[in-house]
Amino acid sequence: ETNRKGSFQNADYSQEDSPSIFGNISFDRKLQENDMGRPPQEWLRYDYYNESCPFAEQIIRSTVRELYELRPDVAPALLRLAFHDCFVEGCDASVLLDATDVMESEKDCLPNESLKGYDVIDIIKSELEESCPGVVSCADIIVLAARESVLLAGGPFYPLYTGRKDSTVSFFEEATYELPSPHDHLSKTIESFATRGFDERETVSLLGAHSTGTIHCKFFHNRLYNFSGTDGPDPSLDTEFLEQLRSKCNRSHAMPAPSPAPPLSSPSPSSALRILPNSTLVQDPGMKMDYEGPRKSFGVLYYRSLLQGKGLLFVDQQLTSGEETETWVRAYASDVTLFQRDFGLTMIKLSDLGVRTSPMGQVRLNCRKVN
Ligand code: HEM
Numbered sequence: 001e002t003n004r005k006g007s008f009q010n011a012d013y014s015q016e017d018s019p020s021i022f023g024n025i026s027f028d029r030k031l032q033e034n035d036m037g038r039p040p041q042e043w044l045r046y047d048y049y050n051e052s053c054p055f056a057e058q059i060i061r062s063t064v065r066e067l068y069e070l071r072p073d074v075a076p077a078l079l080r081l082a083f084h085d086c087f088v089e090g091c092d093a094s095v096l097l098d099a100t101d102v103m104e105s106e107k108d109c110l111p112n113e114s115l116k117g118y119d120v121i122d123i124i125k126s127e128l129e130e131s132c133p134g135v136v137s138c139a140d141i142i143v144l145a146a147r148e149s150v151l152l153a154g155g156p157f158y159p160l161y162t163g164r165k166d167s168t169v170s171f172f173e174e175a176t177y178e179l180p181s182p183h184d185h186l187s188k189t190i191e192s193f194a195t196r197g198f199d200e201r202e203t204v205s206l207l208g209a210h211s212t213g214t215i216h217c218k219f220f221h222n223r224l225y226n227f228s229g230t231d232g233p234d235p236s237l238d239t240e241f242l243e244q245l246r247s248k249c250n251r252s253h254a255m256p257a258p259s260p261a262p263p264l265s266s267p268s269p270s271s272a273l274r275i276l277p278n279s280t281l282v283q284d285p286g287m288k289m290d291y292e293g294p295r296k297s298f299g300v301l302y303y304r305s306l307l308q309g310k311g312l313l314f315v316d317q318q319l320t321s322g323e324e325t326e327t328w329v330r331a332y333a334s335d336v337t338l339f340q341r342d343f344g345l346t347m348i349k350l351s352d353l354g355v356r357t358s359p360m361g362q363v364r365l366n367c368r369k370v371n
Contacts, residue, residue, distance in 0.1 A: 043163060044162060044163040044164065044352070044357075045161060045162065045163055046159065047162070048140075048162035049135065049136060049140075049162060053131060053132035056131075056132065056140075057144060057162075059128055059131060060124055060128070060141060061144075063123060064078065064120070064124070064145050064152070067120055068152050073116075074120055075148075075149035075150075075152045075153050076153065076212045077115075077117035078120060078145045078149040079146045079153070079209055080116075080117075080209070080213065081115060081116070082142050082143055082350070083146075083206075083350065084106075084115055084175070085139070086142075086143070086350050086353045086354070087178065087180075087350075088174050088179060089167070089171045089174055090354015090355055091139050091351055091353055092165070092354065092355075093137065093138035093142055093166045093167065093364065093367060094171050095107065095112070095115070095142075095170075096121060096367040097169070097170040097368060098369065103170055103172075104172035105170050105172060106170045110176060111176065118367075118368075120145070121138065121367050122367060122368070125141060125367050128141070133365075134363055134365055135363065136363065137163075137165055137363045137364070138363075139164035139165065139167075139361075143160055143351040144160060144162070147160055147347070150343075150347065153211070153298050154211075154212075154298035155211075155340065155343060156343060156344040158345070158347050163357065164355050164356060164357075165356045165360065165362060166362055166367075168362060168370045178192070180193075181315070182220070182313040182314060182315050183314050184314070184315050184318070185318060186319065186322045189203065189315055189318065190322070190325075197353075200324045200325050201324075201342065202349065203325070204319055204325050204328040205332065205342040205345075206346045207302075207315075208299045208303065208343050209343075210289055210313070210316055211289060211298045211301065211302040213288075214286045214287065214288050214289065215286050215287050216284040216285075216286035217249030217284045217286055217287075219312075220245070220313055221249055223237060224245055225246075234314065234317075236309055236317055237309055238309035238310050241309065245312075249284075249286075249287075298340075299332060299339040300336050300339060302316075303333035303339070304333045306319055306320050306333075307320065307329060307333055
């Protein structure tokens with residue numbers, strides 16, 4: 001364990017002054033192709049804003065960190081936001097567009113109903129607009145803010161290309177039908193990730209993101225009281241854990257959606273300091289996933305809990321039901337370094353999905369609206 005901890009390279013890395021766990025690894029990003037059948041590196045570059053906005057990545061980093069100090073739930077919210085953006089038609093900030101008279105918004109589809117962090121992105125964007133107006137895309141902000149969030153949650157640093165452009169449309173239908181459900185069986189999850197180029201190992205590692213954040217009762221309530229119409233619990237749930245969950249989530253937590261996320265900021269944020277404290281009472285308490293304090297637990301405890309029948313979502317617990325996926329659950333449960341490396345690589349891949357460049361995209365001035 002000591003040795004493992006010794007080589008457990010994580011959260012203290014910053015891009016400038018530290019080697020990352022990727023330092024010695026050669027990974028072939030040529031294999032990752034975007035929608036246009038061309039590899040992302042033909043469109044994107046490391047340090048794309050080097051000349052146009054040299055402090056862009058630093059501004060994103062420091063703003064996320066400032067907000068995190070006030071509200072640690074900012075980190076999981078931003079990580080989930082990146083997943084929901086990138087998984088639907090690529091990383092193009094389409095998830096941030098508000099509805100208009102002629103366009104429905106991804107924000108309003110069912111799988112996104114408890115998505116948060118839009119106002120955090122607004123704050124970061126306004127900081128960037130002050131320094132370099134009209135330069136940094138909302139799509140880059142999302143993936144870079146998610147990277148910072150992973151670090152804050154105790155995960156690895158991973159290098160990211162930049163230069164993504166923002167979409168001019170929101171994909172309500174696609175988000176409604178293509179975002180995975182917490183009630184999905186393994187085969188559906190595997191298929192859904194495979195469509196986007198992730199194999200089983202990569203899928204298992206990405207779900208390690210569920211090491212952090214909060215899962216509201218409504219997403220696993222059926223497993224506690226009425227699993228598949230049996231009027232009883234999911235037999236794959238550990239019994240002690242079942243009681244623990246039932247004490248947090250009573251029968252009445254089944255139907256109502258979680259209360260709308262409390263605003264993280266004032267309506268027109270211009271500075272990180274305008275953030276409000278976390279004061280709104282959430283009716284559905286949910287379960288915190290930072291098992292033993294975020295920095296220690298990212299990854300490994302999530303997989304260990306799956307091996308003990310203590311996965312919160314059905315979709316999580318399903319990872320132990322397939323031969324190959326279970327092998328990776330076991331591997332990650334016992335090898336922190338392997339998990340951190342794999343998670344970083346799959347986050348890179350996720351962040352490069354369906355990248356847009358001009359003329360198919362733009363740099364939005366306000367992340368909520370098309371220019
Ligand atoms: C089969 C795939 C997945 C499903 C069905 C799924 C579903 C969910 C659900 C239902 C929640 C609870 C939301 C709530 O209670 O408000 C959640 C939370 C979360 N998910 Fe996933 N998820 C999946 C994959 C991922 C991936 C790939 C990532 C990131 C790489 C991710 C990151 C997160 C995070 C960080 C949270 C906590 C959010 C917070 O506390 O604000 N998820 N997910």
